[in-house]
Each structure stands twice: as C-alpha cells, then as structure tokens.
C-alpha cells in the first residue's frame with residue numbers, strides 16, 4: 001500500500017476555544033447554550049450500533065462519548081463551558097472500555113467545568129432557572145428535552161411569584177452551521193487526510209476488480225483499507241454497484257457479482273477524526289472500456305472538469321452544477337441521446353437531460369458527508385468563499401430496467417459518476433481527492449492488476 005503521508009496534527013484545544021468564542025459572540029448574556037449528544041441505540045438484543053457523537057459536539061469540543069452535554073452560560077461577561085460526561089465506573093470500564101470521566105475531561109478537553117451525566121438533572125435545572133433564552137436543538141436527546149420542558153412548565157407556574165426561568169427556546173444550528181461551513185487550516189488537513197485514505201481504498205478496489213468478484217468483496221477491500229490506514233471507518237454506507245446497479249444512485253446492498261463487460265460504480269468515503277471524504281469512481285469490470293463506455297465516461301469526466309473549474313471564490317454555489325449540466329447536455333446532443341436543442345435539454349420541466357442526470361453536482365462536505373450550511377441564505381445563491389469544501393460529482397445513468405424512459409441501447413446499463421472533494425481557495429480549486437485516478441488511461445492501467 002502506498003504511503004499516505006504523516007498524520008496531520010490534531011485540532012488543538014486553542015482552536016476549539018476560538019470556535020466556541022465565535023459562537024458566543026453571537027449570543028446574549030442571558031442565553032444558555034446546550035449541545036446534546038444522541039443516545040446510544042440498540043441494534044438487537046445486547047448489541048449496540050457503533051456510537052458517533054453529534055457533529056456539533058465534535059465541532060465545539062471534540063468529545064466523542066455518549067451521555068454527554070455541552071453547556072455554556074455567561075458569568076459576569078465571561079462564557080463558562082461545562083461538559084457533562086459519563087462518570088468513571090470500574091465495572092462499566094471493565095466491560096465497555098476506559099472512560100476519561102469528569103477528571104479526564106477537565107484536564108484534557110477545552111472546557112471550564114466538568115460534571116458527571118448523573119448530575120445533569122439538578123445542575124441543568126438550576127442553570128435553566130437563571131437564563132431567559134435556551135439555545136438547544138430539540139428532538140435529539142429526550143433526557144435534555146424533558147429537563148428543558150420541565151423548566152418551561154415550572155416557569156409558567158411560578159411566573160407571577162418569581163419571574164425567573166426561560167422565556168424562549170431557539171435552535172442554535174443556523175449559527176453553528178455558518179461556522180462549520182468555512183473550514184480552518186487544521187480542518188482542511190484532516191479532510192485532506194480523509195480523502196487520501198479514501199483514494200487509496202479506491203485504488204485497491206480497482207486493482208482487485210475482475211469478472212466474477214462480488215460487490216461485497218470489494219466492499220471488504222474498501223472498508224479494510226479505510227481501517228488499515230487509520231480512519232474510523234465509513235462516512236456513509238459504501239455504494240458498490242455493477243451493471244444495472246451502477247444506475248441506482250444510492251444502491252448499497254452490494255450483493256451482486258461483477259460481470260465481464262459491466263461498469264462498476266463505487267461511491268465510498270471514510271471518516272477521519274470525524275471528517276468525511278466522499279469519492280466516486282466508475283470503471284470497467286474487465287479493465288477495458290468499450291467504445292460506448294468510453295463515450296459516456298469521457299463526457300462525465302469533461303463535465304466534472306468544467307464543474308471543478310467553476311469552484312472559485314465569488315462564484316455562486318450552483319455554478320459547478322450549471323457548468324456540468326451544460327457539458328453533459330451538449331455531449332448527449334452530440335451523441336444523439338438527446339433530440340432537443342441546448343436550452344430545451346437544460347429546461348427544468350421538459351428537458352431531456354434530467355432523464356439521465358437527475359441529481360445535483362455536489363454538496364458541502366465536512367464533519368457530515370452532506371455537511372451543514374444553507375445553499376440559498378435569504379433566498380439568494382450562496383457565494384463560494386475560501387475554505388468552503390464541496391463535492392463535485394456529475395454522472396450519467398442509463399438504466400435499461402427503467403419503465404419511465406426508453407434507454408438508448410448503445411448505453412444500456414452504463415452508470416458513471418465521478419466524484420471528488422474540492423476545497424475553494426484564493427488560488428482556485430484544490431482537489432483534496434486528487435490521488436484517486438480518473439483518466440481512462442490511468443484506470444485501464446490499474447484495474448485488475450492485484
């Protein structure tokens with residue numbers, strides 16, 4: 001396996017504190033901020049799903065364990081951050097793993113006070129009485145919702161007596177999302193590393209592809225490389241579809257064999273220290289593109305190049321989408337798949353392009369694979385800025401199984417998507433996933449060589 005370079009430096013507590021202060025600077029002194037963690041979830045009987053804390057918790061303090069709450073209140077002009085965590089517990093630690101506990105949390109995490117989750121009810125109720133607005137995303141943690149609800153009920157009962165307690169509740173997500181949309185230098189390093197690992201996984205899958213191999217076997221290769229190279233695993237379920245499965249956008253059963261003559265589409269990204277990569281490559285199972293496959297592949301690649309070139313500071317966020325759509329429509333007119341002129345082909349209502357290209361060209365990428373950030377704030381297209389990261393993923397899908405449209409026979413069951421992760425910089429687009437091969441020659445020289 002080729003080297004992927006040194007591990008990036010971890011995000012520092014100083015950086016977490018800068019993020020916290022950016023958020024606090026948009027708050028009122030009588031606010032109480034609560035960032036919840038999702039509850040653990042049972043898969044079946046005694047087995048739980050692998051736990052992942054909320055991206056907002058990871059963003060603001062890097063705490064990964066369940067039964068946690070991030071709380072911030074203002075005291076004489078200063079914001080005080082408290083973290084509630086699982087207590088140290090020898091028996092639990094023997095069974096489930098070591099815990100930092102409140103002692104470890106205060107020593108190593110970017111917080112001012114640490115408490116155990118068992119103290120949550122009392123301490124949170126107390127804080128709620130003293131605030132007038134609660135900033136919390138409800139519906140994520142029912143323990144916290146219930147304590148907050150009780151505070152509102154208590155407030156209405158005692159309003160006339162004491163006049164204390166919260167008056168309003170607001171979701172802090174829009175503010176946090178705006179911060180998360182622009183990545184810091186340290187975040188970009190984690191994301192570049194995530195994309196480097198995912199690129200290696202795709203290369204290994206290419207090498208191991210040959211007629212007769214199972215989609216599930218390539219899933220094993222991909223996930224094995226993700227772990228081998230130090231990521232925590234998948235950022236989303238791998239999409240590994242051969243033949244007609246390549247024409248199903250989010251196919252992820254991965255239970256067919258890959259047959260001679262088919263195109264295989266793999267959309268797979270890992271999570272590295274919480275940060276997602278999201279890469280798609282499409283290649284011939286037997287290592288050699290047919291002429292028809294080449295025509296579609298090169299067209300999607302040209303569309304992707306045009307879209308990546310549109311990822312520049314000052315462009316609207318949908319400039320890459322419009323660039324890709326134009327190239328695809330022109331190409332399909334040229335190939336005789338579309339019998340409309342360019343304007344007609346691109347028309348949202350009746351244009352023929354959407355029969356073969358039915359999704360957007362990208363999305364924000366970060367701690368979530370479909371990362372946060374409003375695409376049209378105040379109804380106006382978002383303007384791309386330095387530090388934003390988005391995917392660029394045009395595709396064409398000719399599913400001959402589809403009853404809604406007549407698939408051109410020449411391109412029957414060809415599904416191609418090419419997806420890269422692109423950082424917007426002052427010097428133009430920086431493709432974080434550039435290690436992943438994508439020209440026809442590169443792919444043909446790699447597939448089946450394991």
Ligand code: GLY
Nearest residue numbers: 236267278393419
């Ligand atoms: N991997 C899902 C997507 O590309 O949006």
Ligand code: MN
Nearest residue numbers: 278391393419
């Ligand atoms: Mn994507």
Ligand code: MN
Nearest residue numbers: 267278279419
């Ligand atoms: Mn993807």
